Amino acid sequence: MTADFADEPTEIRAELRAVARAVLGKAERGAAADWPVLAASGWLGLEAPGALGGADATFAEVGIIAEELGRAITRAPYLGAIVLGVGALCAVAPCDGRDDLLAEASAGEAVPVAVLTEDAAFRLERGPDGRVRLFGRASFVPDAAEASRLLVAARRDGRGEPVIAAVGPEAAGITVTPRAVLDETRGLADVDADGTEVPSQAVWPFTSDPHAAVQRLLDRAAVALACDSLGVAAAMLEATVSYTQVRHQFGRPIGSFQAVKHACADMFVQTTVARELVAAAVTALEEPRAVDVRAAASMAKSYACAAAVDIAGKAMQLHGGVGYARESGIHAYLKRAALNRDLFGSPGAHRARLAERYRS
Amino acid sequence: MPTPETDLDDFRSAVQEWCRQHVPAGWRKAQTGVPDEEYIAFQQWWFAQLREAGYAVPHWPARWGGGMPLAQQAVLYQELAAHDAPRLVLAFVAIHHAAATLLEAGTEEQRARHLPAILDGEIWAQGFSEPEAGSDLASLRTTARPDGDRYIVTGQKLWASGAAYADWCLLLARTDPAARKRDGISYFLLDMRTPGIDVRPIQNAVGESHFCEIFLNDVAVPAANLVGAENTGWRVAQATLGAERGLTMLELAERLGNAGFRWLVEACERLGLLTDSLTADRLAGFETELTGLRALCRNLVERHESGRAGPADASIVKLYYSELLQRMTGFGAEITGLPAHALLHKPASSGWESGAWMLDYIGSWEWTIPGGTSEIQRNIIAERGLGLPREASA
Numbered sequence: 008m009t010a011d012f013a014d015e016p017t018e019i020r021a022e023l024r025a026v027a028r029a030v031l032g033k034a035e036r037g038a039a040a041d042w043p044v045l046a047a048s049g050w051l052g053l054e055a056p057g058a059l060g061g062a063d064a065t066f067a068e069v070g071i072i073a074e075e076l077g078r079a080i081t082r083a084p085y086l087g088a089i090v091l092g093v094g095a096l097c098a099v100a101p102c103d104g105r106d107d108l109l110a111e112a113s114a115g116e117a118v119p120v121a122v123l124t125e126d127a128a129f130r131l132e133r134g135p136d137g138r139v140r141l142f143g144r145a146s147f148v149p150d151a152a153e154a155s156r157l158l159v160a161a162r163r164d165g166r167g168e169p170v171i172a173a174v175g176p177e178a179a180g181i182t183v184t185p186r187a188v189l190d191e192t193r194g195l196a197d198v199d200a201d202g203t204e205v206p207s208q209a210v211w212p213f214t215s216d217p218h219a220a221v222q223r224l225l226d227r228a229a230v231a232l233a234c235d236s237l238g239v240a241a242a243m244l245e246a247t248v249s250y251t252q253v254r255h256q257f258g259r260p261i262g263s264f265q266a267v268k269h270a271c272a273d274m275f276v277q278t279t280v281a282r283e284l285v286a287a288a289v290t291a292l293e294e295p296r297a298v299d300v301r302a303a304a305s306m307a308k309s310y311a312c313a314a315a316v317d318i319a320g321k322a323m324q325l326h327g328g329v330g331y332a333r334e335s336g337i338h339a340y341l342k343r344a345a346l347n348r349d350l351f352g353s354p355g356a357h358r359a360r361l362a363e364r365y366r367s
Numbered sequence: 368m369p370t371p372e373t374d375l376d377d378f379r380s381a382v383q384e385w386c387r388q389h390v391p392a393g394w395r396k397a398q399t400g401v402p403d404e405e406y407i408a409f410q411q412w413w414f415a416q417l418r419e420a421g422y423a424v425p426h427w428p429a430r431w432g433g434g435m436p437l438a439q440q441a442v443l444y445q446e447l448a449a450h451d452a453p454r455l456v457l458a459f460v461a462i463h464h465a466a467a468t469l470l471e472a473g474t475e476e477q478r479a480r481h482l483p484a485i486l487d488g489e490i491w492a493q494g495f496s497e498p499e500a501g502s503d504l505a506s507l508r509t510t511a512r513p514d515g516d517r518y519i520v521t522g523q524k525l526w527a528s529g530a531a532y533a534d535w536c537l538l539l540a541r542t543d544p545a546a547r548k549r550d551g552i553s554y555f556l557l558d559m560r561t562p563g564i565d566v567r568p569i570q571n572a573v574g575e576s577h578f579c580e581i582f583l584n585d586v587a588v589p590a591a592n593l594v595g596a597e598n599t600g601w602r603v604a605q606a607t608l609g610a611e612r613g614l615t616m617l618e619l620a621e622r623l624g625n626a627g628f629r630w631l632v633e634a635c636e637r638l639g640l641l642t643d644s645l646t647a648d649r650l651a652g653f654e655t656e657l658t659g660l661r662a663l664c665r666n667l668v669e670r671h672e673s674g675r676a677g678p679a680d681a682s683i684v685k686l687y688y689s690e691l692l693q694r695m696t697g698f699g700a701e702i703t704g705l706p707a708h709a710l711l712h713k714p715a716s717s718g719w720e721s722g723a724w725m726l727d728y729i730g731s732w733e734w735t736i737p738g739g740t741s742e743i744q745r746n747i748i749a750e751r752g753l754g755l756p757r758e759a760s761a
């Protein structure tokens with residue numbers, strides 16, 4: 008598999024997409040993913056080294072799975088455990104603990120969920136007894152309630168360079184409190200660490216500049232959410248195009264009326280532009296030296312995630328009463344799109360980040 | 368070893384150096400309010416400068432004097448915009464629409480007759496629309512009646528940009544009045560010196576008069592000037608559209624995305640608005656959309672070159688560009704406030720970018736109406752791109 012990605016990425020990626028769409032599309036919309044199936048398909052360890060059961064692939068392949076999960080609005084801890092968890096494990100220095108966890112994550116046996124905050128709000132403190140303890144709190148952490156291990160980005164004494172502290176969710180001092188949200192396809196939880204002891208072999212340093220490494224993980228999350236939203240948008244556009252050809256009023260399919268047709272055209276244009284920006288951001292994450300990765304990520308996140316809300320909303324409108332009824336399932340897409348928009352930076356926050364560049 | 372990136376950097380440096388030496392300083396001021404002859408002379412001179420450098424028709428096949436790789440074309444347009452070079456307004460139809468038509472559907476003789484002539488400055492106009500055939504172009508009434516080895520053309524054309532100066536005109540006329548409306552149209556190359564042609568300029572909303580009416584009264588067109596087979600004109604025009612749209616849009620998008628956005632940021636800076644969060648949000652939104660537009664344009668050209676273009680691609684790009692331009696210029700006018708209303712005249716040889724936001728905002732309807740209105744583009748996107756049913760009446 009390793010050589011395949013390097014040789015013929017386009018064909019392999021098309022194949023990956025087709026398989027993912029077929030497999031994920033079989034499940035009921037919004038249902039929980041069959042995690043062992045995802046593991047057996049090789050989608051959990053895409054970026055992990057081959058020696059640890061991974062595929063030595065790139066973020067582009069992860070992005071494809073993220074988009075297809077969005078298209079099927081699958082409930083799965085992919086964002087927290089794979090985009091971020093495996094992403095974090097690949098960014099820290101190899102050691103036995105890290106290697107074992109990466110292999111288990113690739114096999115679907117462990118669910119290592121990253122706990123990241125923009126300001127690295129967790130701190131590691133060495134007490135008078137010489138032991139290191141973790142303190143801090145994060146809200147609305149994706150997939151934390153499903154984690155078998157928490158990978159917390161923390162700074163020594165709250166000031167030093169960030170490291171990853173690996174702790175069990177059952178460890179003394181750790182509290183994981185699920186947060187019920189409108190979107191039933193994602194699980195969010197608050198994570199509280201109040202003096203949890205972290206042995207030195209569970210503190211893993213990043214292999215590159217630690218601040219940049221954390222930023223890169225946040226950018227991965229932003230782009231993965233943009234991919235997910237692109238999938239939501241594409242699914243809603245297709246559902247609407249299909250429905251407006253079947254639904255008749257005034258003796259004609261409603262899709263023949265310009266008001267409906269033009270709304271669909273706008274949904275298509277927005278989806279097309281989103282696809283370009285998402286592709287550019289995925290490429291930027293693969294080749295971080297080529298372009299301004301942060302800008303590309305912010306553009307993709309702000310545009311695609313806002314567009315998906317517009318598109319899912321328009322889909323509900325064009326489905327009429329049927330669209331507002333829970334049974335149609337459109338509400339689930341709209342809620343997921345709206346949650347995607349606000350996770351890891353709202354469109355406004357990302358645009359504010361872009362605008363900082365104009366003042367320099 | 369040189370990589371594609373370093374090659375591109377070298378190319379960029381070469382274009383930058385060329386621009387520094389050749390773009391005339393103060394051309395906007397010098398071109399404001401000039402008589403037609405001066406505008407034409409300036410455009411012809413600028414075209415010759417670009418031609419000498421190999422920059423006039425980079426999008427043409429190598430055989431006819433082009434052959435520049437797409438990545439270099441994008442760089443060329445970026446740098447021309449960055450150095451505020453005049454646009455090839457007068458040659459626009461010739462180097463894009465006419466060339467695309469000849470390359471897609473013309474005979475070898477027609478290409479050999481016209482492509483080198485265009486490089487020598489032959490000016491073209493497009494005679495498609497009519498008073499009763501705007502959005503419903505296929506209902507055009509101008510007729511071309513076979514008469515031995517020629518056709519006799521009679522009718523009226525409208526919105527023919529640059530027709531007052533044109534040597535030649537791309538002409539759609541009805542050759543089979545009995546056929547269904549799209550099946551009875553033929554595509555001709557019309558020599559504007561032919562007797563029976565009367566051209567009258569129409570002043571537009573920004574005070575320019577490049578749009579013209581063309582009255583055709585028993586105008587003889589040799590059968591050799593028919594493009595494609597008789598009664599296939601609609602298909603020829605459609606086939607040409609995709610080729611031409613991607614390439615024209617590549618230039619326009621690079622201009623808007625580079626110089627256009629930079630001017631907007633500079634305007635905000637002058638007004639002290641860069642620290643205003645609402646302004647910053649709008650600017651970042653425009654930068655994001657411009658980035659998407661530029662990627663869209665490059666992809667359209669690449670897909671067209673490899674025969675993978677979708678049926679609605681050209682319409683998506685046209686719609687998105689024109690409406691983004693309208694929103695951007697509208698924003699420029701809005702933040703400038705009353706000073707944006709100062710009575711100014713648009714310099715000849717400029718595109719949408721007169722240098723005055725309000726004037727450009729008013730002028731932006733020149734992009735959302737001609738070439739298929741935004742409403743028509745949305746119909747095309749929905750019907751051809753998404754497969755939605757056609758309207759009952761159409």
